[in-house]
Amino acid sequence: MSRPVIFDLFHTLIHGADEERDRVVGEMAVMVGVAPAALVAAYHATWRDRLVRWDVEETVRILAGRLGGAPTDDQVTRAGEHRRALGRRVLDSVSAATLGILDALRDDGHPLALISNATSDTAEAWPRSRLARRFDVAVFSCDVGLSKPDPAIYRLAAERLGVGPAECVFVGDGADGELAGAAAVGMTVFRTMEHNDTDPGWDGPAFATLGELSGLLRPGSVEQPAV
Ligand SMILES: [Mg+2]
Numbered sequence: 475m476s477r478p479v480i481f482d483l484f485h486t487l488i489h490g491a492d493e494e495r496d497r498v499v500g501e502m503a504v505m506v507g508v509a510p511a512a513l514v515a516a517y518h519a520t521w522r523d524r525l526v527r528w529d530v531e532e533t534v535r536i537l538a539g540r541l542g543g544a545p546t547d548d549q550v551t552r553a554g555e556h557r558r559a560l561g562r563r564v565l566d567s568v569s570a571a572t573l574g575i576l577d578a579l580r581d582d583g584h585p586l587a588l589i590s591n592a593t594s595d596t597a598e599a600w601p602r603s604r605l606a607r608r609f610d611v612a613v614f615s616c617d618v619g620l621s622k623p624d625p626a627i628y629r630l631a632a633e634r635l636g637v638g639p640a641e642c643v644f645v646g647d648g649a650d651g652e653l654a655g656a657a658a659v660g661m662t663v664f665r666t667m668e669h670n671d672t673d674p675g676w677d678g679p680a681f682a683t684l685g686e687l688s689g690l691l692r693p694g695s696v697e698q699p700a701v
Contacts, residue, residue, distance in 0.1 A: 482646030506545035561595030623655025648673025
């Protein structure tokens with residue numbers, strides 16, 4: 475059987491859009507009547523809560539409140555929609571090359587899964603994205619209340635694929651210690667640098683572009699990958 479492949483999302487399949495995120499949060503701040511720079515800082519400071527606890531509107535209401543704002547429901551809704559539009563836009567940015575690589579993996583019989591540390595705007599946009607139909611399983615931190623590198627989120631993805639973790643290959647840029655987390659549950663790990671050189675200290679196999687992955691997955695290659 476072709477080995478299941480589990481991908482990270484941001485900086486692995488699509489760019490991370492970090493600067494655009496800050497710009498959008500600044501625009502949301504204006505919508506809800508708080509200082510843009512302060513709301514951007516508050517978003518950065520609360521990323522853990524946003525990954526596993528708060529939805530889009532809760533985030534706006536809680537953080538605006540902490541900054542002395544008292545936005546109306548309409549203002550919160552409008553700011554939330556602005557954030558959701560960003561989530562859709564970032565997923566839409568996936569390249570034709572990446573979609574082709576995923577299609578080729580599927581054609582070769584590899585089951586595909588996603589594990590993403592993501593806020594709810596991304597999880598909500600996922601089902602209608604061009605990426606979604608290529609995946610058998612998608613696990614978002616905001617949906618399951620777990621985030622990488624918690625072993626439980628990797629085990630959950632493997633379980634939903636119907637396989638053991640050691641049968642899986644994990645591919646990611648390495649943010650949040652995700653590569654070590656995947657290795658800890660027995661997955662074969664590849665680091666991608668296509669979008670960002672996030673975890674240069676990782677001493678396992680790495681590749682410059684996602685296109686190199688299929689060669690590494692051919693029988694006999696996985697255990698002796700080219701570094
Ligand atoms: Mg990533």
